[in-house]
Amino acid sequence: MGDEVTIMDVAEAAGVSPSTVSRVINDSAPVSESTRSKVVKAVDDLGYRPNKFAHALRKQTSEVFGVIVPDISNPFFSTLIRGAEDRFHENDLSLIICDTKGELDKEQRNVEMLIKERVDGAIVTSAEGEVDGICRLFEEGIPVIAVDREPTSREITAVLTDDEGSGVQATQHLMEKGCRRIGFIRGPSGISTAEKRFAGYRKSLEESGKTFKPELVAQGDFTFEGGKRAFEELVRLNGREELPDGIVVANDMMAVGVIRKAEELGIEVPEDLALVGFDDILLSRLINPPLTTVSAPTYEMGQIAVDFLLEKVEVDRDMANSRKKVLKTHLVERRSSQYGARRNGY
Amino acid sequence: MGDEVTIMDVAEAAGVSPSTVSRVINDSAPVSESTRSKVVKAVDDLGYRPNKFAHALRKQTSEVFGVIVPDISNPFFSTLIRGAEDRFHENDLSLIICDTKGELDKEQRNVEMLIKERVDGAIVTSAEGEVDGICRLFEEGIPVIAVDREPTSREITAVLTDDEGSGVQATQHLMEKGCRRIGFIRGPSGISTAEKRFAGYRKSLEESGKTFKPELVAQGDFTFEGGKRAFEELVRLNGREELPDGIVVANDMMAVGVIRKAEELGIEVPEDLALVGFDDILLSRLINPPLTTVSAPTYEMGQIAVDFLLEKVEVDRDMANSRKKVLKTHLVERRSSQYGARRNGY
DNA sequence: TTGAAAGCGCTACCAA
DNA sequence: TTGGTAGCGCTTTCAA
Secondary structure, eight states: OOOOOOHHHHHHHHTSOHHHHHHHHHTOSOOOHHHHHHHHHHHHHHTOOOOHHHHHHHHTOOOEEEEEESOTTSHHHHHHHHHHHHHHHHTTOEEEEEEOTTOHHHHHHHHHHHHHTTOSEEEEOOSSSOOHHHHHHHHTTOOEEEESSOOSSSOOOEEEEOHHHHHHHHHHHHHHTTOSSEEEEEOOTTOHHHHHHHHHHHHHHHHTTOOOOGGGEEEOOSSHHHHHHHHHHHHHHHTTTTOOSEEEESSHHHHHHHHHHHHHTTOOTTTTOEEEEESOOHHHHHSSSOOEEEEOOHHHHHHHHHHHHHHHHHTOOOTTSOOEEEEOOEEEOOGGGOTTOOGGGO | OOOOOOHHHHHHHHTSOHHHHHHHHHTOSOOOHHHHHHHHHHHHHHTOOOOHHHHHHHHTOOOEEEEEESOTTSHHHHHHHHHHHHHHHHTTOEEEEEEOTTOHHHHHHHHHHHHHTTOSEEEEOOSSSOOHHHHHHHHTTOOEEEESSOOSSSOOOEEEEOHHHHHHHHHHHHHHTTOSSEEEEEOOTTOHHHHHHHHHHHHHHHHTTOOOOGGGEEEOOSSHHHHHHHHHHHHHHHTTTTOOSEEEESSHHHHHHHHHHHHHTTOOTTTTOEEEEESOOHHHHHSSSOOEEEEOOHHHHHHHHHHHHHHHHHTOOOTTSOOEEEEOOEEEOOGGGOTTOOGGGO
């Protein structure tokens, strides 16, 4: 245990100097084939494994990266993480995953931890529209990429989905299904994805010459319960008679809440009320009726974020040169949006 | 950026030696109050932050821990992770989370990565009943705790839930609800949780003098699709007339599959078929009908695993001294088990 | 109670 | 193409 095999031992066994062993291991300088094989043999024989700490101290680089998300148990983020994790591992890099639970002070603490660990870079989905965490990372000179949510107050490289386009897609889909009175349930304010999906809704309305009606809009918070409450609000605002016949809900989780609440109230989905969500989480396929939703390439987002980050780390560390990638989304049509269809007819 | 404040700089600014600064920072030896305050002031003034790499190299300890789970997007494991993460952070420790996707070779690679990172300890939920990964960690002298699933081939400290007891609870509950022909859908073989829940089912049958009928048992794999298939199998084995009137399903995910498949086949849950699952994932509350399930203190499990691990690391590193903690579960009664109840009657 | 100095294991510079 | 060696920043023994 305590008797670790060092580069010195290998050097001795191979009859060369530690520098040569280092060169072989890291392939950092030309070494003659004969010495190389001697070294390789010694490494194998002794079961040598480089000491990560010494390496890190010398190179001032940890080869560890951080990923910060608001909620690891949210399928959207766990898929994102999987994409990132796979890509990091392909590059033989490790990652530390942090869950902020959507709390700003937790995000702050996580950021400090990543700084303490001296991560070589980080991928962040801010808890709020705030960017304090990202700024701290900046200050420490740690490359950062924003993913999914776009920080407002600072120019930064980001990987996003086309949320406004998604909002348009969702709204148009309901129109095509014959809905005339289309409502919207919003996500938390200050979060770019939520705002942009709403903007897409308004844009779509405008394009088809409809007037925007504030009473068709309710505020939600991206949670199941929030979806239920927002729908109740819509019922309160419009009465049972004047209810919207279709609702674009800013994420799937809330849409599931709407389905449940509608059920409680005896309003049939999709016969009386058509629904579209965003994210395409697993649940959306399993719920009854299955939820029509706008799907983003979440796994790929994670991968691309890593690619951007590594480029920033290895090629151009200047954080001032930011770039932006906006990924296209697509609509997954399921039963919740078959407005007017009688159950057996579908 | 490059100009890092070192312990030397602090020493100079405070007019003391580096050793004294170290003693103050780590509280590792008595220092007079006057020097201490000088040092503290210098640390603040210069914004000194200890270099993690140097510390690690010197102490041969990373203060980073690893957690390996089969599926980070499975709510059960993400909750477990949250429990562990919170506890680690309380102790100012970092953690690296690894997702094996249930694949053995991925588990192997993750283990190698943790070894490379020189984690101070690890918490593992094996992908299979296998323990290769755990053994590798053993070999490297890294303390390991098993959580949720019990490795069979090796004695090791483990934090588990009372799966056999849970199986008994679930089965008895269905009996109390009036079910006479109770079936079981099994989880993947070789996984201790799956096996023990099944054992509980058999035990419960036995205790109430019922005979075990193999045709009431189908094999599943813990997935949604697997649940659907297993239920079809049960239908095939028994025919529509002789179907079980209640099924204990080895986890919630599969139980949701059963609900969906039953719906497709026009079999009403819980009117014609009562269902109980295990795990109490979020989905179980959101599905219709809401799923009765045996709930385990998952979050606490994560915390306790950390407590055990830290004890092993700090107090008694001898892995031969293993211990076991089995956590009690409780039944969460929802509509899926209200056998025979007509919908409005409940 | 404090300081001097020897490394922890590795990389990379400078010489050969 | 190779070796010697100085240090990365810290902790810890030993001596004062």
